[in-house]
Amino acid sequence: MVFPEQNQLLNALPPAERERIFPHLRPVTLPLGTVLYESGDTQRYIYFPIDAIVSLLYVLRNGASAEIAVVGKDGAIGIALFMGGATTTNRAIVQSAGCAYRLTRKRIEQEFGRHGEMLHVLLRYTQALITQMAQTAVCNRHHSVDQQLCRWLLLSLDRLTGNKLVMTQELIANMLGVRREGVTEAAGKLQKAGVIEYRRGKITVLDRARLESMSCECYDVVRKETDRLFPLPAAAA
Amino acid sequence: MVFPEQNQLLNALPPAERERIFPHLRPVTLPLGTVLYESGDTQRYIYFPIDAIVSLLYVLRNGASAEIAVVGKDGAIGIALFMGGATTTNRAIVQSAGCAYRLTRKRIEQEFGRHGEMLHVLLRYTQALITQMAQTAVCNRHHSVDQQLCRWLLLSLDRLTGNKLVMTQELIANMLGVRREGVTEAAGKLQKAGVIEYRRGKITVLDRARLESMSCECYDVVRKETDRLFPLPAAAA
DNA sequence: GGCTATCCGTTCGGTAGCGAACGCAGCTTG
């Protein structure tokens, strides 16, 4: 079973707001490859993933692409709805199948207009998202494919349960904005080192600690900043 | 003379809010190289540039750096103050000397809490900033130094009056996150082509149209999105 | 059981950008 509280943003709401909002949440299942919105689309819903992972992907005119940010149970898709723009220049595509709750544009605008905790939660999340995007920009500039693959695997791992990912090298390459061969080579090294096991689109992470040590600092920075903005209930109490 | 209205965000405010806010604005001059805040600093002010240009720069542990976004009279520095985080993981550094107006943290929080037009303007600007950061990430991945230099010159040019920049190749290299030699080479090509004139830290843009055509699509995308979010008074009327 | 699509491994030549190093011209300073 899935519950709205499994999304960390919804979970951060006080009881009164939960009661008000949760009845309007609608659960949806998101198959792999679903496009939640396309660049320039007027977005209709805001999505709160539970066990799905969604990538914000930018696609250039020549077809080349790069991932801007990853969103899972830690966040929401459809920021532009309450930022005032209604559209963005990127694409939101389901990178790992799963389910999510969604809210209509009208509802989220109403809720945002109340200036309750939902507003503050969403704004704080937006800042976390900005941090992730900034880090992605720097990472694209300065770090090797090897390092970036580690970062990417960790980001995905954090948003799933278990240590298995379902993801072809071709798709990872699209996300990282590199060639498939580059991913093959980097993944090969990780496999030889015994850090992961790769088999026809199924990745098993065997040694997470090593993966973290082989990643660039970018993963850690984003993670620490997210933890700062959204302290775990235990830490907050 | 400088006036608050020269900043496009302040200019977008209705008369009533201007009357309320403008008395609290304090003009400051920002010499080249001034650091408005450092990564992790609790930010004290929000700045609205008039003729200064500020770069949001990310500095890696090994000293390498990359620009995340450029802010001039089209925006504000200190987003984190109203997003709820108070700090960010980047540095804000003055890239072109000039002046700005600033507001204390307390004032901007008060103003934000009123839920007036200022809130909406700042959120819309935040979305424009997100667009610019996303584009920077993709640009870092896919485009050549030559193209990125053009993009960068255009971004700076838009935030200044006239066609001259004061900026060494060394500094540009830091912003773009590339070697100084790379900038020298790219600038050399532009100079040979008669597009710019470069002389000891002083750049004169001779042929802006050519510069635009030699730039990657990134400049255009960001510009169009900014225009969409902040239509000029003429277009709005 | 055979066919086919998908997914991954490997190779090869080409190139953009890196790191390091050196030199030179033009401002500034004493």
Added chain:
DNA sequence: CAAGCTGCGTTCGCTACCGAACGGATAGCC
């Protein structure tokens, strides 16, 4: 005027990554 610093041009070897192409293995499907 000499000295020095700053900003720019140039060079060389090196590496990571690209583009294109091919081949093998696996899984699904009829």
